[in-house]
Amino acid sequence: MKTRHVIAAAALTVLMFAAFVSAHSITVQGTVVAVEAARLQVKSVDAAKKELTDWYAVDRDTLVKRGTKTVKFADAKIAAGERVVILVDEHAATKNLAEEIRLAAAK
Amino acid sequence: MRRTIRVFAGLAVLALIGAWYTRGIGFTSRGTPSATETTIMRRARSWGTPASIRDQVNPAATSDTVLRGAMEHWADHCAGCHANDGSGHTEMGHGLYPKSPDMRAAATQKLTDGELFYIIERGVPLTGMPAWGNGTPEGEMASWELVRFIRKLPTLTDQDVDEMRKLNPTSPMQMEQEGKIDDFLNGKDH
Numbered sequence: 001m002k003t004r005h006v007i008a009a010a011a012l013t014v015l016m017f018a019a020f021v022s023a024h025s026i027t028v029q030g031t032v033v034a035v036e037a038a039r040l041q042v043k044s045v046d047a048a049k050k051e052l053t054d055w056y057a058v059d060r061d062t063l064v065k066r067g068t069k070t071v072k073f074a075d076a077k078i079a080a081g082e083r084v085v086i087l088v089d090e091h092a093a094t095k096n097l098a099e100e101i102r103l104a105a106a107k
Numbered sequence: 108m109r110r111t112i113r114v115f116a117g118l119a120v121l122a123l124i125g126a127w128y129t130r131g132i133g134f135t136s137r138g139t140p141s142a143t144e145t146t147i148m149r150r151a152r153s154w155g156t157p158a159s160i161r162d163q164v165n166p167a168a169t170s171d172t173v174l175r176g177a178m179e180h181w182a183d184h185c186a187g188c189h190a191n192d193g194s195g196h197t198e199m200g201h202g203l204y205p206k207s208p209d210m211r212a213a214a215t216q217k218l219t220d221g222e223l224f225y226i227i228e229r230g231v232p233l234t235g236m237p238a239w240g241n242g243t244p245e246g247e248m249a250s251w252e253l254v255r256f257i258r259k260l261p262t263l264t265d266q267d268v269d270e271m272r273k274l275n276p277t278s279p280m281q282m283e284q285e286g287k288i289d290d291f292l293n294g295k296d297h
């Protein structure tokens with residue numbers, strides 16, 4: 001079992017690597033402009049160096065990380081002006097649905 | 108003779124419908140199975156699970172040690188598709204056909220321990236679920252322990268999920284990306 005599991009895990013790792021390379025998730029790095037109960041407005045710069053300000057939806061499955069800790073969106077105390085990284089699944093049914101929100105550790 | 112012609116005509120019609128359907132969906136894993144397809148496949152899975160296994164009592168202990176081991180096992184082997192919290196919200200999970208199910212939901216939780224064990228051991232044909240079993244008693248016990256952990260998924264805490272993230276397989280590229288994210292968040296990207 002163990003050998004087979006190790007081989008499977010290795011295969012899975014390779015697949016995950018491939019999935020990452022194919023970049024199904026879009027990584028948005030930017031600054032928080034506004035925060036509402038279930039969405040977040042972020043100012044970022046796209047690949048063409050054009051400034052964008054967009055809303056990103058949050059649902060119950062959005063993972064919110066403050067530093068290394070997972071927190072609820074409502075408890076993350078996200079402030080306007082702070083840096084944020086959002087992972088967005090470009091193929092999700094909801095436009096700009098945040099899969100994951102990453103914030104610096106609380107000071 | 109007429110009967111043979113009718114059978115072939117029926118098969119031809121089915122093939123045409125299949126071709127039309129395949130062409131229509133563009134031969135992709137992006138979509139979601141229809142309710143009919145889901146029902147048929149779940150019935151087939153249920154029908155294909157021997158009653159002796161479906162009704163089997165989980166022999167794995169319910170201790171914290173067993174759950175901890177199963178959690179580590181899940182984080183290492185299963186979370187890539189099913190996510191640490193069992194939601195199925197991963198890039199791989201979203202790209203499968205059918206998509207990884209929400210293991211916390213009733214559709215999974217109402218299955219018997221034996222049915223879950225059978226799925227882990229034998230996999231599910233025409234899905235992304237591989238057969239993990241190799242027929243050894245150790246392997247079977249590991250699968251039973253995973254079943255114990257699946258029962259815990261609906262009540263996992265954020266702390267549990269944080270701990271599991273440390274155990275997830277990580278590629279060099281992911282580690283590099285994590286470093287870039289940390290640098291950006293901490294203003295070290297200049």
